[in-house]
Amino acid sequence: MTPTMKADDLKNLSRMPVSLLRVTADEWSAIAETRRQGARFSLHFPHGMARAGQRNGLVLISTANLDPALRLGLITSIAATSTLDSRVVFDLVSPAAPGSLARLLQSVTAPGLRAPRDRLASGATQFERVSPKLGTALIAAIAEDPQNTPPLTRILAHLRRPSRYNNARGLQQDAVALAIKAFGGNDGASSIALTGDDTAIATVRVLEDAAIEHDARWMPGWRLADSDLTGRATFARRDERLDVFTANKRPLEELFGVDLIYLNNARGALVMVQYKMLESEGPARRSMASKLSEDDEADEQRWIVRINDQFTDELSRMRRFDRDLAPNGPYRLNSGAFFFKLVRRNAATTSAGILLSLGHLDHLMGGGELSGPAGGLRICYQSLDGHYLRSDGFVELVRSGYIGTRGATTDHMQALIEASLRGGKAVVAAIRTALGPVA
Template sequence: MDDTWFFRLISFVERKGCIILQFDSEMVERASLSKHGLNEFTKTYPHDLTQKISPPLVCFILYQPLESCKTQLNIGVLSSNAAISTFESRIKYKNGKKLFSSLKDLLYENYDLALSEILSIKKQVTYVKPNLSVKLIELLSSFTSNHNSLQYISESLNTPTKYSNNSALQEDAIQTALRAFGINNNEFALDITLMEDKSTGLLRLKDKSDLISENFGDPELKLLKPTRFIEDNAITKDVYSLLSKYSLEINSLTGKALFEKNGEYLEIYTANRTTLEQALGVDLIYINLTQKNTVMVQYKMLEQNENSTQRDWIYYPNEKMRDELTRMRLFNQCLGPDTNEYRLNKSAFYLKFVKRDAALKNGSIILPLDHYEKIVDSSRARGPRKGVRISYNQLKGQYLRQGPFLGLIQSGYIGSYSKTTGALRTIINEIIDDNRSVITAIQRQAKA
């Protein structure tokens, strides 16, 4: 069992405590009429009620659903607290999730006097000290039905912002897939399904089925337990058939997310044989069944050159990279032209070089495979000792930026031709067998 998320959450509240907001029935009704309900909102309070709020904080909402006599708890992140007038501050609450236990059930499970007193206080805003915050999280986690919500909050508090490890690369790959589809990570997925106790960046996405504004009634009637990835029923029959074409084996999957826009679906699957931390890299495979093109992005880390008088970022190809290049070349040889399709570049492969510890928003450059090969064969790829390396400075701006790259994917101007299913079947298996993490995004017509 991977319980890293639990210890991260405990560690967070152990340092900062948490906040409880109490909503009366009038506030619940007003929230139910807003776009995101209790999932995301801003609210103003007098300064004296918010003086202990130092975002980010784990935040609970204590309320009574409109059609129930049971007091309910929801959990989210209080992300900001700012003075907006002489008398008031505005707080922002986001990433709200349902908890599948009422206050009565929670206190009955493991009675704790101090915790009961805190939860019984009838105040708009209550700061909970770290020791009691830990007890509250531990108590909530004793209900296995709460694990999805708690894990989501833990992951959202630890969202990678810099290119530091495979988790950050996977986060960037998922965001790249979403942008190639024309949406961002603030959009709600139609469905998110997770493999039991597997870590995946999909945990940080918003699930439409969790929109609390649609579920203000009796928790026992409307709040269904979250589904998990089960090998026999995790994937619908048509999607299973589609995945089988590419040999994306179910036992490697860690999660699936489904999005919809303008009559099209985007299905994102994360897969790795071992844990994400142990994987030897990350790949994104974007299969656009609408434009009939496939683009594969392999991530490579640029390290800062500390020995140079001029700051630079360097990547040194190794033996494994040479093996991967051989595989890519063999794949490209299978790409026969199609008289009905046009490509600026028929190669499926692109290398995304990211600067270690740089911000996800602006720390990357992209090279097509054939451009990369020209560079490593040229004199500008030779270092002071004649070793081969990719130098950020030596590229002198000759690379693809993220925006134009995504536009080329969307238009179908780059990527392999549609007649490559058999070759894809082989290469996806090889990537996973090489202990790399794979994010496969499939864009298709909703009625396909």
């Protein structure tokens, strides 16, 4: 059964501005043939017309002579692109019941709204703002239909997502996005919509608790293949299968000391990632000699990871499992399972962070190169001198099977993971399984 909207969610939706975009059947046909297939697209308007929209406002998209003829989305950006025009980005676009603007307007019967309702019905402007009271009534009517709960939930989840690495919520968001990207999701598809409360997992569109409704799942280019009540959503595309797990308060993290697990069955490779927050040691002394990207920090600012009892215990558990039981198995650049992703506190969640293998970290710590105050691990971008992985490079290594465990090591850890998924704690696992062609 499709879930209904919560009262607080309805209240938040009712406060959002609403715009109406009219597109012809030919225009929508062209939009639907783009890479995002209409789930995300942009159009240019004269500045005055572009102001009919508002960033993080809702948009109704009406298309005559098509079925469905009504869609709902979110305006995520409005920016000037020339002297006369602005670009408006429409995202999270999905079909909306009752299927047409005319039928939706018929649901508005309040006497005070009849005049603006009729003006909107007879209008021909391509892009216009809906009056606040009429907009509230239209979104309330949409929310009453359970079929519209998934797209509305996706929009709310997008608006609630963390924008900075200031707590575990931002780290978990990055973990899920990285997991999906590693197995073929592009930037627009690097998230999954599942209903849930306002938690770290919910805001990246994966349910925090284990009650997952089928109709709430969405990822462009993938179809829902299966699900269960262990916090698993399974997607299939061509000859690939992607399982994304959430396992709250379960023993996976306690077992391995990690936050994110990839099991690439097509390559028999397993990779695990532990996220660590970097704390600033002091103000930056910016260097003018280099023109590195902002994320590479062309400065002398230093960052600290606290080597506390928890970190020491995590390292001990990782080393316990960091053994290659099949040295003659498939080729690996690195047959170890464990990596660390280091992100700066309060940095934007769009910043890349850096990745180090357990072996590399042990090497640096053993040589005293990263010793910081009070037992801390000091990270300086300049001292590392680019000797680390970025997310994109790491993702390619995971996808290709060039890193990760092999043979008996993978089998052993997979058995532990499958057993541990019946209990759990804040662990995200992405599993890719080779299938035959998807029908």
